Amino acid sequence: MPTSSTSVAVKICGITSPGAIEAAVGSGAAYGGLVFHPKSPRFVSLEQARALAQQMRGRLKLVALIADMDDAGIEALVSAVRPDFLQLHGAETISRTADIRARFGLPVIKALAVADASDLATAADYEKAADMLMFDARPPEGAMRGGGHGAAFDWKILKDRSFTKPWFLAGGLTPENVARAIELSGATQVDVSSGVESAPGVKDAVRIAAFIQAAKSPLSKQYA
Numbered sequence: 001m002p003t004s005s006t007s008v009a010v011k012i013c014g015i016t017s018p019g020a021i022e023a024a025v026g027s028g029a030a031y032g033g034l035v036f037h038p039k040s041p042r043f044v045s046l047e048q049a050r051a052l053a054q055q056m057r058g059r060l061k062l063v064a065l066i067a068d069m070d071d072a073g074i075e076a077l078v079s080a081v082r083p084d085f086l087q088l089h090g091a092e093t094i095s096r097t098a099d100i101r102a103r104f105g106l107p108v109i110k111a112l113a114v115a116d117a118s119d120l121a122t123a124a125d126y127e128k129a130a131d132m133l134m135f136d137a138r139p140p141e142g143a144m145r146g147g148g149h150g151a152a153f154d155w156k157i158l159k160d161r162s163f164t165k166p167w168f169l170a171g172g173l174t175p176e177n178v179a180r181a182i183e184l185s186g187a188t189q190v191d192v193s194s195g196v197e198s199a200p201g202v203k204d205a206v207r208i209a210a211f212i213q214a215a216k217s218p219l220s221k222q223y224a
Contacts, residue, residue, distance in 0.1 A: 007188050008215050011168060012208060013065065014042030014193040018055055020203035025059045027212040032060035033087065033193070036077060037067045041201035042193065046080045053081045063087050063109065071103065078104055085109050087134065094122075098129035107131040109168070113138040117157040127165045134191060137171025152177075155185040175210035182215060190215055 012024040013033030024032055034049050035042040044052065056062050064083035066074065067090030074086070087109040088097055101108040110130035112123060115138040123133055135158060137151040152172025169187035174195035182190065194200070196207040
């Protein structure tokens with residue numbers, strides 16, 4: 001059965017502008033993500049992030065995406081931005097994930113790269129260290145960073161899988177395919193970045209609205 005429309009929470013990641021925040025809030029997003037990976041076209045400096053976070057606070061759950069950042073960098077980020085969640089999108093080990101969670105006292109979302117069902121094997125161990133998981137498509141070979149490539153994996157491998165922590169579906173989601181992805185995977189939380197952009201790092205308000213509407217509408221109703 002398709003996931004109920006009211007149960008799906010949407011995260012708009014890679015926000016770089018005030019307009020994208022207003023589009024996300026106005027369309028009903030639950031989370032907003034700021035990217036602190038320097039190689040990403042969605043990278044924001046601490047100065048930029050401070051202003052964006054002020055606009056988001058209390059309106060979206062603020063997620064700071066980092067990848068293999070050291071403690072000094074995380075400390076500066078947390079002090080400047082005061083995120084609600086830290087999203088670990090690098091090669092952080094289980095012990096490093098647990099250490100970040102304990103050291104900084106913030107809920108942690110750990111992204112796991114997925115290409116096939118065998119990649120879900122580590123989820124059980126990461127569940128012990130993180131508050132939520134994110135199943136994201138494995139980056140193309142040779143990529144210099146994690147998500148935001150527009151790649152997808154076989155969503156059906158998540159259907160009827162049991163996890164002890166809440167999880168996000170990510171990777172290659174668009175307004176055109178998100179309802180189908182939710183139906184096939186059973187996801188109750190979805191994350192999108194490049195799928196709602198007009199150019200790398202440039203969010204499109206129309207696509208944000210269309211994505212959230214599709215995510216919150218059962219597939220059967222869309223094609224009724």
